[in-house]
Amino acid sequence: MSLDLSLYLVTDPALCAQRGLEATVMAAVRGGVSVVQLRDKHASDEEMIAQAIRLKALLDEYEVPLIINDRIEVALASGADGLHIGQSDGDPVEARRRLGEDALIGLSVQTLEQLKAVDVERIDYLGLGPVYATPTKPDHAAPLGIEGLTQLVRSSPLPTVAIGGISLANAGEVMTSGTDGLAVVSALCSAEDPAEAAQQFLAQYPF
Numbered sequence: 328m329s330l331d332l333s334l335y336l337v338t339d340p341a342l343c344a345q346r347g348l349e350a351t352v353m354a355a356v357r358g359g360v361s362v363v364q365l366r367d368k369h370a371s372d373e374e375m376i377a378q379a380i381r382l383k384a385l386l387d388e389y390e391v392p393l394i395i396n397d398r399i400e401v402a403l404a405s406g407a408d409g410l411h412i413g414q415s416d417g418d419p420v421e422a423r424r425r426l427g428e429d430a431l432i433g434l435s436v437q438t439l440e441q442l443k444a445v446d447v448e449r450i451d452y453l454g455l456g457p458v459y460a461t462p463t464k465p466d467h468a469a470p471l472g473i474e475g476l477t478q479l480v481r482s483s484p485l486p487t488v489a490i491g492g493i494s495l496a497n498a499g500e501v502m503t504s505g506t507d508g509l510a511v512v513s514a515l516c517s518a519e520d521p522a523e524a525a526q527q528f529l530a531q532y533p534f
C-alpha cells in the first residue's frame with residue numbers, strides 16, 4: 328500500500344475507550360487520516376493481533392495502511408501493512424527481512440546522530456519527536472521544539488512525520504518545519520468529534 332504521511336493517527340486504548348477504538352479510528356479516517364498505527368503497551372500479543380485484524384479489514388475499505396507499534400510478531404500474524412520501531416525496539420535489518428519488501432517500516436529518531444545512522448535501504452519513513460512535551464508518552468525524550476524539528480527534517484534522507492504534543496493549536500507552526508505530516512494521539516483520540524478534528528488539521532496544511 329502507498330504511504331501518505333500527512334495525518335497519522337497513533338491509537339491509545341485509554342484515550343479511545345469512551346467512544347471505542349474502532350469507532351474512533353474510523354471517524355478520524357472519514358475526516359482524512361492517512362495512516363493508522365495500533366499502539367498498545369499493555370495488551371497481550373493475542374489481543375493485539377485480534378484488534379489489528381479487525382482494524383485492517385475496516386481500513387482496507389479506505390486504502391489506509393495499518394502500522395503496528397513495536398511488535399513484529401503482531402504485524403506478521405495480523406497481515407498489517409507495516410511496523411513502527413523505536414531506537415531500541417529491534418533491528419531494521421531483521422524487520423525488513425521478516426516483513427518483506429512491500430511492508431512499510433518506520434523508525435523513531437530524536438537526534439542528528441541517530442539520523443545519520445538510519446538504514447535508508449530498509450526504513451521507509453522517520454517519526455521525529457517529541458516536538459513538545461506530552462503526557463501521552465511519559466518516557467519521551469527531550470522535546471525538539473520547532474527549531475530542532477526543522478533541523479532534523481532538513482537533514483532527513485527519508486519522508487518524515489512529526490510527533491509529540493501536536494494539537495490543532497500548534498499544527499500550523501509544526502508544519503513550518505517542512506515535515507511531510509503530523510502524527511497525533513490525544514488530539515484525535517480525545518477529540519469530541521475525531522472526523523471534524525482531522526478535517527481541521529488538514530485545513531491548516533500548506534499543501
Ligand SMILES: Cc1ncc(COP(=O)(O)OP(=O)(O)O)c(N)n1
Pocket residue numbers: 335337364366396397411412413414416433434435453454455456464488490510
Ligand atoms: C510515528 C511515530 N513516531 C514515533 C513513535 C515513537 O516510537 P518509540 O520511540 O518506539 O516509542 P513507543 O511509541 O514505542 O512508546 C511512534 N510510535 N510513532
Ligand SMILES: Cc1nc(C(=O)O)sc1CCOP(=O)(O)O
Pocket residue numbers: 337435454455456457458460461462463464467468490491492493510511512513514
Ligand atoms: C507515541 C509517541 N511517540 C513520541 C515520540 O516522541 O517519539 S511522543 C508520542 C505520544 C504523542 O501523543 P500526543 O499526540 O497525545 O502528544
Ligand SMILES: [Mg+2]
Pocket residue numbers: 396397411412413416
Ligand atoms: Mg517503540
